[in-house]
Amino acid sequence: MFPLNDHFPGYESIQFFAKRYKELDVSALESYLAVVRVASQLNRGAEAYFQRMDMSQGRFMVMIMLLKAGEAGLSPAEIAQNISCARATVTGLLDTLEASGWTERHADPGGDRRSLTVRLTEAGRQKLDSILPGHYHRIAQAMAEFSAEERNQLKTLIQKFSLGLSAFEATFSGLAEEKNSEQPHSKKENP
């Protein structure tokens, strides 16, 4: 009923590709695909939830950051860095958020006339109060069957996986790009 997608990379399927490509490490691919699959499921689920709340993942992340920043606020550039997206993307997100009345742009109190300070409005805080409990509930439910030890194991293994990925990416993007300051895409982390 809800098997996201059973067709795809089932065991026989992996065998098929393993025969054709000797670089394929079967058990590595199995774990990898399991993670990818859950990633997709996660993303889909979150997107659906946020959509029901008249919200998007990107806008949500901005609001989360601003809630945490409090009165001090954040500049668009800081937001972009924190949620790992392009500055231009933040402009768009803020336009939408501001149209809804959930954030405000103010002149930088520090006197840099290029810079802005963005703050959550009271309405914005209330919006988050209407979204976050359900969000956290979803997450708690998803992990309900996990023992404390399992949670730790999962976290640890995933982090190790992340390290493995990073290390590898680093080696060869290091050659090609070397110095590519403006950090591009990536995204999707929501407390």
Add this chain to the structure above:
Amino acid sequence: MFPLNDHFPGYESIQFFAKRYKELDVSALESYLAVVRVASQLNRGAEAYFQRMDMSQGRFMVMIMLLKAGEAGLSPAEIAQNISCARATVTGLLDTLEASGWTERHADPGGDRRSLTVRLTEAGRQKLDSILPGHYHRIAQAMAEFSAEERNQLKTLIQKFSLGLSAFEATFSGLAEEKNSEQPHSKKENP
């Protein structure tokens, strides 16, 4: 150097939110965020790799499915189902793939004049041969430090997590939608 994004949901950050929202299950959220973070990293990495190869994740998945299908080919509707995307999306992907000469649409041999059969061309197969070894190499590298047992643990825990997610989604999307045949979004699974 490559910490994707350290700013975001660090431990102190979670405490901050835990104070504000009692629904928040700290250890659940920690594991959840670890997965989400890796998901993002994964996606970003794959996207970067495919882009370098003049390819996109969606088009790649279509080609993978077609390679597996062989001479029999697949209809656009089947492709959509297999990779969990909308039929309209497949139309677009096939337009692009066809323009590159990697796939072809043929009249359905079964005689259903609504339906098409899509097949990989020889050039398409060669394209895959130029992409997949690197792709599998990436994956093998990422998992290189994992013992057989760790790979299994990771896979098992992730699958359990997936089940937890599904079970929960099912309960309340069951109420609202009930009968929403045309399966929408989701995506991102590539062997």
Add this chain to the structure above:
DNA sequence: TACTTATTGTTAGTGCCCTAACTACCTGGA
């Protein structure tokens, strides 16, 4: 057989995020 209902692939239009290119502004060395 005629009629209703379902399915196929496509088009049109939307949202989100990206890159590239700008203007305005700041900063640090000749």
Add this chain to the structure above:
DNA sequence: TCCAGGTAGTTAGGGCACTAACAATAAGTA
């Protein structure tokens, strides 16, 4: 002091995947 070079936010334009609606065709039923 002046000016070369960096940084802030924005605009313009593109890619990809989605939904909604469509015409053509198939299948099920009275």
